[in-house]
Amino acid sequence: MRYGVGAWPWYLLALVVIGLDQYSKGLASASLEYAQPVPVFSWFNLTLHHNTGAAFSFLSDAGGWQRYFFTGIAAVVSGLLVVWIYRLQRGQWLLALSLALVLGGAIGNVWDRLVLGYVVDFISVHYAGYYFPAFNLADSAITGGAIGMILDTFLGRPEGGTKED
Template sequence: MSEKQVLFSRPLPIAVFIVLALAADQLIKYLVEAYLPFNEAVPVVPMLALYRTYNYGVAFSMLSGMEGWFIVGMRLVVVTFVLWLWRRTPKDRFFAHLGYALIIAGALGNLVDRLIFGYVIDYILFHTQTWSFAVFNLADSFITVGAGAIILDELLQAKKANA
């Protein structure tokens, strides 16, 4: 019996998805740069504000003291590794392939920023009066949701194996 091939297990759909996600990320960052004040919260709804800032590291400003080319190289290694995982994963695993597409799109979105500006543009802030989460962007969300999709896929595979 042959395995069912899911949409993002094929090269063309995943490439189109990644290009569209990357374009959306870059368009939003362009608009943020053009219209959002720097380091000034613009409330959207309670607990959510737009807040343009620059991240010189990786997620949540980790490694912000590292050389820019090291971070670029690290991102390229991550993209290469995820592409390798994508190719090795059975073609019927929808959530894994969706997760890989999201992670690649997010990594490339932040990589474009790093190459053009030397930093990543962040603009989403969740907060209360006494607490705030790290400022992040759409590309970071792609990476986080992608990782969640891969974890979900692994859990579903484990459940299927135990059934």
Template sequence: MMSLFKQTGLRWLWLAALVILLDQLSKLAVLQWLPFGYPGQPLVPYINLVHVYNKGAAFSFLADQAGWQRWFFTLFALGVSGALLVWLRKLPAAARWSPIAYCLIIGGALGNLIDRLAYGHVVDFIDFHVGQWHYPAFNLADSAICVGAVMIVLEGLLFRRPQQAGDKPS
């Protein structure tokens, strides 16, 4: 079993665990020290610390629904994480870019999943703004998912394998 982790992309799972840990610790701090609905404390220019809940997904997608979305997003997070684990297992130990991207997404998905199961919603606390325009509040798990997704897109655009003789042109 241990050789499976050393010889595949699964060796990067520590990164997913780190994302989950940092995400949950940051959310616990917000829950402990900021009242719900906290209007915002400037952290650095363009970023405020807030305390809001999201019952939906990114950009509060489906947040206004009756509650079924909690279970839909729970199953979705488990399905995506499971698929990424299968792909991690197929990657060689020398691979870096893809396993890091996959583990960031797994960590973020499971970090938000913990919130959904524990509270029925996701705790968000980062408010990025420019002037009066505010991006929807987010958290560290959301950030990890976005960074992982961007890495996958960049890999597809920048690191395509060279076309082999006999390959069909795309």
């Protein structure tokens, strides 16, 4: 049996991710000075950055067309994720959870691109002078969702589960 209209809790989770992401970005934008790190731990700073590119600032200096390109890709992927979640078999909770996290993260970043023209990043992790590119809660949700999808692939279907469940 498919989730169908019973997929609403997963869509609600995606909305919660979007809400938390937008709230945290709003706090960061209101509280932090651009590119001025605020140390939290020896390996963790809050540092406001505006990313006009994709992951790791890929194509951030491409001249502006990338805003619409990445928005279009994310919009299409988000639409596909909505349908995928709807069509999932009941019992595929890990895959549904993972897809909901990716959906919420993708929409959170798309919202920034549409409204601001860039994605707000503010989480900075570093060690021994090496800095991981700044990111946000949406990026974290997307990463967690991707990890969940990989785990779901290895864990497989529940025992006795079939494609017709």
